[in-house]
Amino acid sequence: MKKIANFRIVFFLIGILIFVAVFLCSNFSLAKTISTPSTKIKVESLDFCDNGLFKIRLPILMYHHIGSNPNPENTPAEGLYTPINIFENQLALIKEANINSITVREAGEIMLAKQDLSGKSIVLTFDDGYDDFYTNAYPLLKKYQLKGVLYVITDFVGQPGYITASQAKEMAESGVVEIASHTLNHPDMKQLNSKDALKQLVESKANLEKIIGQKVYDFAFPYGFFRHNELQLVRKAGYLTSASTLPGLLQYSNNRFYLFRERPGRREGQEFSHWLSVLEGEKATTTVKLK
Ligand SMILES: [Zn+2]
Numbered sequence: 001m002k003k004i005a006n007f008r009i010v011f012f013l014i015g016i017l018i019f020v021a022v023f024l025c026s027n028f029s030l031a032k033t034i035s036t037p038s039t040k041i042k043v044e045s046l047d048f049c050d051n052g053l054f055k056i057r058l059p060i061l062m063y064h065h066i067g068s069n070p071n072p073e074n075t076p077a078e079g080l081y082t083p084i085n086i087f088e089n090q091l092a093l094i095k096e097a098n099i100n101s102i103t104v105r106e107a108g109e110i111m112l113a114k115q116d117l118s119g120k121s122i123v124l125t126f127d128d129g130y131d132d133f134y135t136n137a138y139p140l141l142k143k144y145q146l147k148g149v150l151y152v153i154t155d156f157v158g159q160p161g162y163i164t165a166s167q168a169k170e171m172a173e174s175g176v177v178e179i180a181s182h183t184l185n186h187p188d189m190k191q192l193n194s195k196d197a198l199k200q201l202v203e204s205k206a207n208l209e210k211i212i213g214q215k216v217y218d219f220a221f222p223y224g225f226f227r228h229n230e231l232q233l234v235r236k237a238g239y240l241t242s243a244s245t246l247p248g249l250l251q252y253s254n255n256r257f258y259l260f261r262e263r264p265g266r267r268e269g270q271e272f273s274h275w276l277s278v279l280e281g282e283k284a285t286t287t288v289k290l291k
Pocket of ligand 1: 127128182186221222223
C-alpha cells in the first residue's frame with residue numbers, strides 16, 4: 001500500500017511539472033536568467049520553448065589579436081592571440097565551406113526585418129581595434145573576400161598598438177570591414193552610472209563617425225559586461241545591435257542588443273571544419289573531439 005501511495009505522489013509531482021512547463025512555454029513574458037562569471041541577465045526567451053520568436057542560426061565568431069603574443073609568459077593574454085597561419089587556415093576553410101560572411105550591421109538589419117538568411121552565414125568580429133588587425137587580419141580578409149567587424153576603443157585610436165584614424169577610414173571605405181564602437185576607453189559598463197554609460201555609448205559613436213565619415217551602427221560591451229539597464233542605454237544611444245560574449249548560435253529577434261558570440265580559438269584543419277559544421281547546424285561527418 002505504501003508503495004502505491006509513493007507512486008501516486010511521484011505521478012502527481014510529474015503532472016505538476018508538466019503543467020508548469022506548459023504554462024511557462026505559453027507565457028510570452030517569462031524571463032530566465034543567464035549567469036556567466038561576468039554577467040547576469042534576464043533573457044526573455046527560452047530555448048526549449050521559444051514561443052515563435054523570430055530566430056536565425058548565425059554564428060558570430062569573436063577574435064582579439066591576430067598574430068603571435070610578444071610576451072608569451074603572460075598567459076592570460078595568450079588566449080587573446082590567434083596566430084596568423086591558423087587565422088588564414090580558418091578563413092580558407094570558411095571559404096571552402098561556402099559560408100557567406102556578413103557584417104553585424106547586415107545581421108542586425110536581417111533581424112530587424114525578420115528576414116531569413118540565404119544559405120549558411122557567419123559574422124567575423126574583432127575586439128579592441130589593435131594594429132595587428134590592420135597589418136595581419138585585413139589583408140587576409142581581402143584575400144579570401146570575407147568581411148570583418150572591428151570594434152574600436154575610440155580614445156585608443158592612434159596610440160601604440162592600436163589602429164590609426166586613417167587606417168580606420170581606409171578599412172571602412174573598403175567595404176571589407178565594418179568599423180563599430182567598443183566605448184571610449186574600455187570601462188566595465190556595469191560599474192558606471194547611467195549618465196556615464198550613456199556618454200561612453202554616444203561619444204564613442206560620434207567620434208568614430210567623425211573619423212570614418214560614415215554612420216556607426218553597432219557596439220560591443222567591454223569584457224562582455226552588462227546588465228539590463230545597459231541594454232536600454234545602447235538602444236537609446238541609437239545603435240542597431242550590440243554584442244555580448246555569451247556563447248550561442250541562434251540569434252533571436254529579442255537579443256539584438258546582446259548578440260551571442262563563439263570563440264574559434266586555435267582550432268585548425270579538420271578540427272576547425274568540424275566545429276564550423278556543428279556551428280552551421282550540419283550533421284557532423286567526422287568524430288573529432290570538440291574542445
Ligand atoms: Zn574589449
